[in-house]
Each structure stands twice: as structure tokens, then as C-alpha cells.
Amino acid sequence: MNMVKATAAEGAIELVPDVHWVGALDPGLRSFDIILKTANGTTYNSYVVRGSAGVAVIDTVKESFSDTFFRRLESVADYGEITTIVLNHLEPDHSGALPELLRRAPQAKLYISSRGGPMLKGLLHGEQLAYQPTRTGMEVDLGDRKLRFLQTPFLHWPDTQCTWLEDAGVLFSGDAFGCHFCDPRLFNDNVGDFRFSFDYYYAHLMRPFRSRVLDALELIEPLPLKVIAPAHGPILRDAPDRYVARYRELSASRLKNEAAEEKTLIIFYLSAYGSTRAMAESLAAGAEDATGVRVSLYDIEGGEVSPFVDLIEEADGLAFGSPTINGDAVKPVWDLLSSLAAVDIKGKLGAAFGSYGWSGEAVPMVEDRLRGLKLRVPVKGVRARLVPTPEELAQCRELGRELALHLTGRQESTEIDMAALA
Amino acid sequence: MPKAKVTFEDVGVTVTVPAGTRLIEVSEKVGAGITYGCREGECCTCLTKVVSGHEHLASPSVLEDQVLKDNFAPRHHRLACQAQVLGGEVVVKPA
Ligand code: FES
Ligand SMILES: [Fe+2]
Ligand SMILES: [Fe+2]
Numbered sequence: 001m002n003m004v005k006a007t008a009a010e011g012a013i014e015l016v017p018d019v020h021w022v023g024a025l026d027p028g029l030r031s032f033d034i035i036l037k038t039a040n041g042t043t044y045n046s047y048v049v050r051g052s053a054g055v056a057v058i059d060t061v062k063e064s065f066s067d068t069f070f071r072r073l074e075s076v077a078d079y080g081e082i083t084t085i086v087l088n089h090l091e092p093d094h095s096g097a098l099p100e101l102l103r104r105a106p107q108a109k110l111y112i113s114s115r116g117g118p119m120l121k122g123l124l125h126g127e128q129l130a131y132q133p134t135r136t137g138m139e140v141d142l143g144d145r146k147l148r149f150l151q152t153p154f155l156h157w158p159d160t161q162c163t164w165l166e167d168a169g170v171l172f173s174g175d176a177f178g179c180h181f182c183d184p185r186l187f188n189d190n191v192g193d194f195r196f197s198f199d200y201y202y203a204h205l206m207r208p209f210r211s212r213v214l215d216a217l218e219l220i221e222p223l224p225l226k227v228i229a230p231a232h233g234p235i236l237r238d239a240p241d242r243y244v245a246r247y248r249e250l251s252a253s254r255l256k257n258e259a260a261e262e263k264t265l266i267i268f269y270l271s272a273y274g275s276t277r278a279m280a281e282s283l284a285a286g287a288e289d290a291t292g293v294r295v296s297l298y299d300i301e302g303g304e305v306s307p308f309v310d311l312i313e314e315a316d317g318l319a320f321g322s323p324t325i326n327g328d329a330v331k332p333v334w335d336l337l338s339s340l341a342a343v344d345i346k347g348k349l350g351a352a353f354g355s356y357g358w359s360g361e362a363v364p365m366v367e368d369r370l371r372g373l374k375l376r377v378p379v380k381g382v383r384a385r386l387v388p389t390p391e392e393l394a395q396c397r398e399l400g401r402e403l404a405l406h407l408t409g410r411q412e413s414t415e416i417d418m419a420a421l422a
Numbered sequence: 423m424p425k426a427k428v429t430f431e432d433v434g435v436t437v438t439v440p441a442g443t444r445l446i447e448v449s450e451k452v453g454a455g456i457t458y459g460c461r462e463g464e465c466c467t468c469l470t471k472v473v474s475g476h477e478h479l480a481s482p483s484v485l486e487d488q489v490l491k492d493n494f495a496p497r498h499h500r501l502a503c504q505a506q507v508l509g510g511e512v513v514v515k516p517a
Contacts, residue, residue: 415437
């Protein structure tokens, strides 16, 4: 059966009365935005909503799929009828056909979130387009029905929003609740098994903005949903609430954290001869001394990146211990530090420490990386040449203590002159 | 040279700076939690709450003002990559 071919020839597909899918299938795509695998392609979903006093188009498609999109659109609306164009998200996979659509329907008013303004400029270079910035609660009147906007920033760009069609209970959710899964049967109760794709997409696109997902869920959960119409993958008309609940589940911590109200500090280290380990242990002891902080110690050599990433996502403070070998921190440390794009670590407390033979670059290099990852690094790291002396171990203990004080908001205030800052 | 004092409340550090210093020039060096993206006043990543001493910062440029508006920044919030300390005492923390 050639399912893909079968649908490609057809026109628009009705979701509910006077709401049609006019998107495009891209079964050949194998990776999306470079970082995401797409084993069976994706879809670019676009929708048309007809009201008694106007027609709205919600999102468009990737530019190379414009022809299909316009053909489907023409099967349900004339360009002259289009009063409203909504872009829930301006990434090129959804805004690709926008300039041409506006040429064909110049009377239509464009609605994007206010954070979309600069992106629109970046996309259209030179071309000036008038648009109406939206806010949560703002409505567009289509006569007998209304569209209402919900600002849901960072699902998956700063500009993302959702659009709610109240009378039909349809949420046009943009990238949220989507997945890269291409199946011309289109509806979640008809397509193949896309559960993996749904979770995988969440893990890569939504998880880095977990706290924003929770904010968005506060807006979405109260809605009496009948259909979630995302910008990629199956349209969720069978038990849409289940997918909202899944986002809630995926955005929560797995097991309850036993540390409860206590702050947590995780110390990761690697050690060739036990020196960096000894430093890690002193640091842990110092942090424990300060009380109020739950410390965990992990030897990076004994674990794998992915569960460590889970740990890091949940921790309040992170210290990384690496020996300096050939003028660099060791590879497993870099592997871990380069795997954190999928989690939100902004503003966590960071520190570095480690032993060295003759140069000791690892500590400042790791500190720089931590700053690059948007961690706070207020306490200077500790380095020890070869086997740490009792004084150096005492410095580690002090580092641990200071980290604990920072984590619990008990740090001593200091005053310095800018000239004294390196 | 006229001096000013900036306190980064989240790390408890006060720095004496020459008038005209931008917050970005100091905040990372003291390990404060203010984070940066574009560093050019466009992305709003560095949004910072001015806890006190708002009047001691140079007023925002037209561009900064627009970015603050586009991002629904509350009152007394500034972009740390843009805001310049002119004198007196200013207390800031990540938004
Ligand atoms: S870092 Fe982008 S606006 Fe300041
Ligand atoms: Fe996107
Ligand atoms: Fe997308």
C-alpha cells in the first residue's frame, strides 16, 4: 500500500466542521534542525478555520512544500476570503509559505506573538510586513466563532504561542504536542504507533524548557479540549487530554527527591591516581559541614552520560573535578558537559576543581564552560599539584562550605573593586 | 574618575566600578546568575531586575526599550548587556 502517495493527491482534510488540515507530508526527511532524527519523516500542519465573517489560516509549511499547501488551501477557501493569518511560531518550517500567502491574500491581517517581531524581520529581510502582536486572552473575531491566543513562550522558540478555537474545542498548539511522524492517516486514532516519536520530540525540543512547559500547561489544562492540532505529526482527536497529561508527567521529576526542601549539590569527578577523588571527598565534607545541603558524589568513570544528565537537571549545585592531562580536562568530563543542551541548567551553581602535573588548565577551562552554559560560578575553583597537600584539601573543604552557603543563601557579602577582578 | 557601586544580590557581591561601566562587564566576573545570549541587546536573555538605584542607570536606548516591551518586561527591569551604571549605588539580581 502506498499510503503517502494516496493522500498527497487529495485536498484538504476536515477535523471538525469548517476546520480543515491543509498541510504537507514530508516522508523523506531523516533529520530535523540537524539534532533530531526523523525515522519516517514529518508533516508540516497548517489549518483553515472558516467563520461566518472570515477565514483564518493557521501556520503554513516549509517553503519547498508550498505548492501542495496552496492546492489544499484553494480546495476549501478563496484567497479573497482570508481575513486572518496566524503564525503560532515563525521557524521556517511553518513560515516558509507566508510571504507568498500574503501576496495572494494581501487583505489578511497577520497575528504573531510580540516576540515574533524580530524573527519576522530576520526571516523576510528587507520586506516590511505589518502584523498584530498578540497577548494571552486576545481574540480575533471570525463572525460566529472566535480565535483566542495563549502565549506559550519557548515551546519551542521564544515566539511560540497556541491558538484556541473555543466553539469547537480545538487547540492549534504549534510545535507543542507535535512529533516528527509522517502518516497520511493523520489522526492519532488511525496512524501507526507514534508514541516513541512523541516522547522523543518532547525530550529534544521541550525538555530544555521544562519550566516553560509547566507554565504553558497551566494555561492549557483548564481548556475543554476536543482536538489538539499541532504543527507536526498526528492530529490528536482521540483523548487529547492524555497527551497533555503526558507533558505534565514528562515535565515532572521522576522519583520524588528525598532531599525535599534541602538544596542538593552533586560532585562529579574523575581521578587517575586518587588525587582528584580526595579533593572531591574534602569538598563533599565541607559542604556537609555547612548543613542544609544534600551532597552526592559521583565518579564519572562509573556511569553513563544520560542518567548523569537526569541528575544534573534536578540538582541545585554542581561541582566538576577533572585532572589536567595534556593541558586539558579529560574527555569524559567534556562529554558530560557537552550533553547538557537537552536540560535547563541556567542559573544553577557551578564550580570546578582538580589535580594536575605541571600546568593545571582544566579548572579554569571547566569554569569557563560552566559560565558558557549559563551557570553561576561565584567561587573560584581549587587546583592541586599531583598529590593534594593538607592545605589544598582544606581549600577544597572551604570550597565545599562556600558552595553550600551560596546554595542556601547564607553566603557572606563581599565588597571588591572592579580592578581586582581578573 | 567618578565611581559607582553595584551589588549583585544573588551572590552577595558589591563591586566598585568606574562610572559608565555596563553590568555585563562585571556580572560574569563575580559569578552572578545573570546570563547572556546575544550580548547585543536583542535576545532579552540578560533581563535583570533592578532592586534599587534604578535612577543611577543610564536610561535605555530606543532599541533596549523596544526589546523590553516586546518581552513584557516588568517595571525596573533592564538588559544587563546594555545598562550602564552612572554613579551611586545600584542593586541588581537575575529577573
Ligand atoms: S544578552 Fe541578548 S539582550 Fe542582553
Ligand atoms: Fe520549531
Ligand atoms: Fe516546527
